[in-house]
Amino acid sequence: MLKKIIGIKNVGRFHNSAAPGNPQLAKHTFIAGANGYGKTTLCAVLRSLQTGEPTHILGRKTLGTAEAPTIELLLDGGQARFDGAAWSATKPEIAIFDGVFVAENVHSGEVVDIEHKRNLYRVIVGDAGVKLAAQDADLAAESRAKTGEISTAGKAVQPHVPAGMKLDAFITLPETADIAAQIDAQARSVDALRQAGALRARPALSEFAIPTLPADFTDLLARTIDDIAQDAEQRLSAHLAAHGMTASGGNWIADGLGHADDTCPFCGQDIRGLPLIAAFRAVFSERYEALAGEIATMKAGVARDMGDAALARLGTVAEQNKGGIEFWQKYCAIEAPALALSAEAVGAIRALAAAAIGLLDRKAAVPLDRITPDEDFTAARAAYDRAAAAIEAANTAIRAANVVIADKKAAADAGDLKAAEAELARLTAIQTRHRADVSDLCAAYTKLSGEKDAIEARKEAVRKQLDAHTKTVVKPYERRINDYLAAFNAGFTITETKHAYPGGVATSSYQLVINDTAVDLGDSKTPGDRPSFKNTLSAGDRTTLALAFFLAHLERDPAAAAKLVIFDDPFNSQDAFRRRQTVHEIMKVAGKCAQVIVLSHDTTFLKQVWDKAPAAERVALTIADHRAQGSKIMPVDLEHACRGRTATDIDDLQTYLTSGAGGLLDIIRKMRVVLETYCRTTYPGSFLADDWLGDMVRKIREGGEVHPAQALYDELDQINGYTSQYHHGENMADATPDQIDPSELTGFTRRTLRIVNALQA
Template identity: 70%
Template sequence: MLKKVIAIKNVGRFLNSAAPGNPHFARHTFITGANGYGKTTICAVLRSLGANDPSHILGRKTLGSADAPTVELLLDSGAARFDGTAWSATLPGTAVFDGVFVAENVHSGEIVDIEQKRNLYRVIVGDDGVKLAAADAGLAAASRTKTTEITAAGKALQSHIPVGMKLDAFLALAPVEDIDAQIADKLQNVEAVRQAGAIRDRAMLAELASPALPEGFEELLSRTIDDIANDAERQLTGHLAAHSMAGTGEGWIAAGLEHAGDSCPFCGQDIQGLPLIAAFRAVFSDGYKALASDIMTMKIHVAQALGDAALARIEAGDAQNRAGVEFWSKYCTFDAAPLAAPASLAPAARWLLAAATSLLNRKAANPLDATGLDEAFIAACAYHDEASVALEAANVAIRDVNALITGKKVSTGAADVKAAEAELALSKAIKARHEAAVDGLCATYSGHISDKEDIDKRKDGIRARLDAHTKAVVKPYESRINEHLIAFNAGFSIAETKHTFPGGIATSSYQLVINDTAIDLGDGKTPGDKPSFKNTLSAGDRTTLALAFFLAHLERDPALATKVVVFDDPFNSQDAFRRRQTVHEIIKVARSCAQVIVLSHDPTFLKQVWDKSPADSRVALTIVDHRSQGSKIMPVDLEKACQGRTVTDIDDLQTFLTTGAGKLHDLIRKMRVVLETYCRTTYPAYFLSTDWLGDIVRKIREGGGTHPAHALYDELDQINGYTSQYHHGENVGDATPDQIDPTELTGFVRRTLRQVNALQA
């Protein structure tokens, strides 16, 4: 629901509609205003708000204004702002009956040509039906175009498709990032299948053993003779020191003890019981001999583990693997670099051998002492460990390659040459499919196929909806429209409602029925002497027909209870009965919708609707011309605005204009009363309640261009001159008979009604 027009700026006559006391709208809102003041602009704003279509506002940008058109409205849901390009919020489903609705949906001018018949079709089946029909025709044409494009694109692709492969299968080939590698792999596989016997018998790669120190090396360096007495060790140490034999004396003494019995081998003296000899025998026991033997044995093992023989075995295995790599690389894809033994392995082994041998020599020289690890040995171990890690990485790579080799042996053992060649051909097709030039052709073809499928799917859906819509809408609409025409006492109806598709666009072909006679709508070429739409329906009939269509649409709208319905001058050239029926229909719609807004140039008509509306939910507004400030929306008192302007006077004038009925002298009197009342109520500060039409004309003339009613002067002066000759006493000196020309009177009645905004401009 629209609660308030906060501001309309630079749209039509509204430079800025904001004014002090900006009035709120109600559920029943009535807006009066002279033609050209902005009623149509308000309808355009509401139509734009409902359809979320900026064009309705942009097309009405105030001419000469450099600023963009903007609108700010207050809805139930909050503010809705149009910033010159788009709405911040909308009011979906707003239904507007105005000149735009009539022109777009019923007729344009008096001639019903092909474009008008399409518009008439829209009236019958509604916008939804027309959109469905237009969409169906457009999609059918698009589908035919796509078929031609598909055929041409398919021919362009044929030269790139492998023999025996279908176009759809070629298109479906998915891209592969490493397709060149896969092709190379497939080539290897084909060759492998052909060489299955050699692959089966060929040995896999061998892992390389890392040279290492024998177990127990460091433990040996730390060993001592645990059963040697401390005093024997001291005596031996002192003796060796006294004879300058430290470092080498232990070995010399140990060898000599083997030849000493009860006497000294040098002097022959008896040595039994001598304390020094007992110390020698304790020190150089069997444990000493075993330790010395273990040291010698360890030196041999270290030389075997880290020496040239061990390195030669590693080199031989590495050479054998290089030969295997050369063979297996023909059938398997792998990187050969990580498979080689590290270059640091031999120097690391030799360095470690030298460092270990040095420690063993030190141990052999002083077997009774624990030999600690020196810096040279520690550095050699670190370098050797790095080499060993690198060698293990090579072995890991060897194991991975051996897994590939095992798979190749298995696959080639049961593989079929033709199957392998087919896989190779498929990979080559994938590569060809996704080459830039071919991929572009495929994208074009697939795009056409996808587009056509989408078009056909949408067309089928549209066609089904159109058929269902036509069956459900056309006949019920025709019946309900005719019921409305009867209610308006229209004197005509519609029949034989049909639709065709000339040029692929939905077009109506119903007939008018007048006096039980069917009349074709005709077109611009229909002769003037043949009955048709243009010469059988009056302006009032056309407005009535349009209103009947609009009301029928509203009745079938399931969302009517949530909608805002707008009527802009819903009657035109209608007699009093149709005017009253229009009031009745508006009140009926108001009971079913969320809000009704009625705009009219005739306050009396609005007063009629106002009187039938609930007093607690109605508001009356007016559009006032503030000259250089543009139009403003202000509150208005309809009771006061219509005071003295009897409904019957205007009804009588409108009835005479439509049917010619009425007493001519009485009509002239009513013309003056209507004009006097209009001027007094519209410009109360400038005319007295006792001013007659002649007084009013004189005051406007005397006020000149600054008088607010100056724009009315010429018409009022002429109407006053015409009516005064019949309104005042007869001039006996005038020899011209006091006869009233009905044709002339008709013209002045029309001008009178137009002046008081009781007739469309």
Template identity: 35%
Template structure:
């Protein structure tokens, strides 16, 4: 529903930058010329998206473009529709507008109903979708034939690519594959495997190199190892003794001799007591089991490291790398990419440098087995370099081990593969790749789109025919019955008959006749019979207005989506008598109870009150006011207005016209002049002095220049004079007032009607 006019600017008199809130049922009162029709045009425009109703109402002599912003609640939260001077940002298709535009487009223009009116009415009755179906049946057939020719033209070159492997439908259905190039490469490798299965079966797998990391790590630990401080001092004294008194073999001789001493205190050679000899105690420490174990560990580690870093080991590793390199070339041709050993190119240099460095460290250790031997910075760099390259070799071994699993699997596959099967799979993969080559993909997309369009068109054709048949057979019958119900309820002396769809001229239109006194009357007058009855010379203005509104009401009543519609009614009671005005009010109240929202615009305050009283809450009343020369919209306290003397008198006159019994005829006659005076004061604020009466108003209107605003009342002077002459005799001091018998009821009703028509602008 429409919640608020945020702004309407530069649309005829509208320059409202502050809107007003709308309710589910909203009555808008405004005098003629205040912008009611412009507002309904704005709502018609936002419904259709056509900017014309707004652009043709651009404020005269304004350089600014029309602008509008409306706030709606369309069932999914509030949303704004904005007109930027040229177009709406979005439409609200569920708006239905009854106004003079509806009448002139769908019912009649002036006193003529032409074929275009009936074509538009056909669209209105059936709805745009059903009419489009009727008009498109032949177009759909032509479109299907055109699609078939285009499809055949595309299928020929596509089918030629398939070689009988796939149907065109299967080829079109192939899914894109981001890994297709890799899959083709892998499948080509499988084909090569099948073609070279014997070579693959006999080809060698990859080997891993034996690495000396553990030996080097152990060597560094041994080099850094030492005994406690006492053992170090004993070693020093023994070394000094050997150097001073023995030859280089002395150490071995002493180690053997200490074994003979065992746990005895006497020397096995001279028999002397050795208990007090500190040197013998040193011998015991140096040549103890701990010392021997330490020495053995050093010797063992040195030997193992020498074996691990032997030239033969280096040559073996280099051989593995070289062999793997040769095998890498072979297996790469079969889709297995083994790791490269290029990053190991300086292995020999680093290896030999590390062997030299470790030899120097062990030479230092041999000279003093108890002292920890730590590498210098340069030596550490040599050792780090060999450990780094050995770590890369370890990673290389791991990669080779993983690749070797693929090699073993491929060798096994080589014994099982079927060349014809894998070649067929390769051909299919290549078709998948070709399917999404830009040129072929474009052809396939065009073909898919054409087929979808054809299928959609065929479905649309069937649906259109089915729906159109059902619509024209059922809807027109219901519509005519509903329309005639409303015409009868309005007291019309005619009805509608013969409602049907006609394709005369190639486009569908609604054909119907007026049924008057049992005789069907054509809408258009035959040229050969200029005096025959027809729409132009049979229906009064009131009957024509009633027909237009009844056509609109019948469509709403049969609209299954009415509960979602916003219904806008602009002066629906124009040219209607009191009974039809009352029926119009009843129908508006009925629509308000069923539609999403009803908005009634009127220049007739009495009609506004009549509608308001029949509406149920939530309801609201707005008024089109004036700010300078601009129209603004504001809240209207219609309840208070209903209670005013002006509206009380208007109600009294309306009751007289409709024949309400028991009215005070003198009160009715006395109400005429004050109603006209109040109406003129409201329409022309400040134009008349407070002490002026209707006779003074008439004289002032007679004397204004043609350019003055009051000059617009000069064509109505005859009505003003007649009402004044009739009613002024009822405003004497009471002594000379004529009795009720001096004025007939018919005369009183006539002048009451003339008074109401004057204030309504009729």
């Protein structure tokens, strides 16, 4: 039990919380305070006392002061001091319902994210489950850390692992005594198969294509023009003999005829009807021209088929075969000399081609003459025939060699080079794996892997216990939450409460049920046009759900009887019925725990709880603003603070705002009473007990910028001006019957409720 707040210094608004009349706290302690005066800071102090975590305080150090935060509290077990760095003692038996509980366990703003679900899981499963969940989380973190160590050890081994082999397979390779001998033998096998692969890819030898003369070569040389008339041939022969033109006169005459028309192209005389001209034209007919063309064509063909280009192609084949022979002789029994192209053969082909072209040149000069092969041609032909026979013998040897080569390729296809290479790589990997330096690296990796397996086994055992425990509490917890929601008259329930382990951490999730329709919680990425937590629950509903979670958790806590339970503004944006139910639930908690502290900006709400508490076990305090001295914790008389205000005034204003029910003049009167009570309670040092609203507005105006309530001046002034016109001064009995505009009254009612933080969401 917290017996006394001796002093809070340099934390938030508390320069020094101590004030005259600083009382002892009681089993039922009620603390009133306006928003921003220090209620949240007080919760942070108590949360730090619970956890021993100093950041809750250090993050709230009073700005503008160099002095360290210090706190002194009196507990039933003695004093607990915070010296600016740490507590002298802690009190774990504290449960706090405030914005931090909501933000950590239920939702943040309008969103339920993964961290809320993880924290909510711990709320649901209770202390026993939390311990198991903590073990699970610790083991999961330990496993992740060990995975990092394993990754580092694996990276050290990886450079020694052959390509294509998995790390674990490398580490488990068995040690072999004669590994070096096995590697040597396998290397020789692989070398042979690698060469066999080259055999499969290597082409066979090529045969020589033997250039030959055209088959009708001799016939062409012997051809004459056989369709000339006998007398024309005699006349032509006599004419050529008479003019000494026997050698090539025929060609000269044939060319000249192309220029002869009716006159001689040489002398110009008329040649029509001359018998000699008729003879010329008979001899030099189209047959003559065709023969000349055949001679030219054959000459070109001989030059092409037996000339330098053809002989060069033969030389290329010979060179290719030479390289092929050198390669294949390593693997096949073939004789190189029998496969080669002799230099004499090339010369013989060239000589025959030259002799043949010479004879064709002679024939072209005298197409009408029969040309007989001379001795040079005959000798060249004989040499060629011998060369052709030698080439054909070489081709026969090449065909035989290609049969041997094909057999060798077929034999090479029977081997499996990839398999042999893989086996060599495996043997080499075994040798590397069991080298002393690599063996040490593998041993370290294996050790870490074993340690991780042990962690995983422990985590699996803990998770089984956690799953079993969760199954026993989740559904009862869900039912109890729905009981509370029904008690608060909420228009929704929860369903499908379950757990999972995303990211390896135990997490809870649930669905909302609204109008018999299940709605997923969603998260920050859920589109706005999809129903989810953020767009289906009002602020009041979200507060009610959070309070239901807290109460259900506290109800299941076996250590609840020893706990100090703090409620910070548990009633916020709620209707009257939920407020009364909240009072009821707080008193139920108070009956089962060691101490309950309720903080609120709404003194009427505190008064309702105060009225339910035993007079001998209650105390009321207020957090009051003392300007430059900051906030002070002082005794307060709730009866006096709520004087002139019934417990239902705000309820009536909220009812009018939502439904329009109530007397209009009565609503105006209650607006003034609510504001007057709020100002007296919130600023006790600034207003007297008998100050009316008009007095308060005047004092704020006269106080200027330094008045604590200066921020409310404009709103209070306008509301005072509106309400005062209906009751002549401050005498509420003098209200006039003037017509009241309901729309205008609704606007001022809303502004009044907003000032006192009672506007229903």
